[in-house]
């Protein structure tokens with residue numbers, strides 16, 4: 001008798017929770033050990049800016065071209081998540097607290113460009129750009145999910 005394995009919970013994780021090598025250089029890995037099936041989302045910042053990028057804040061990424069890029073990445077994943085949810089899976093989306101791209105409840109603000117000088121940034125309430133686009137796309141499609149974040153300081 002085949003089991004309906006697709007009815008279980010699926011963790012949908014920000015990329016660097018499983019592969020910390022995409023984080024901005026010098027940032028420590030965030031401990032994360034998902035149980036059960038896990039979908040690893042793409043890392044929008046590494047794919048857009050590369051591995052030698054500077055740390056950025058949400059206001060710097062909140063530009064049309066980065067949002068467009070995020071939506072391009074998101075579309076096939078939203079297709080997959082929609083199909084899995086249609087088969088009965090419950091989706092648990094896990095972002096990274098404070099990230100300008102992947103924060104769910106908390107993101108970052110403060111850098112305004114210019115030469116790198118160690119300027120201060122702060123964590124503020126709100127979603128990162130990539131997560132905002134992903135969750136909005138799932139809502140637009142009527143795909144049920146719950147979203148949380150880890151890594152709060």
Ligand code: SF4
Nearest residue numbers: 015016043099101102
């Ligand atoms: S939080 Fe998102 S954008 Fe930042 S390194 Fe992790 S996966 Fe990439």
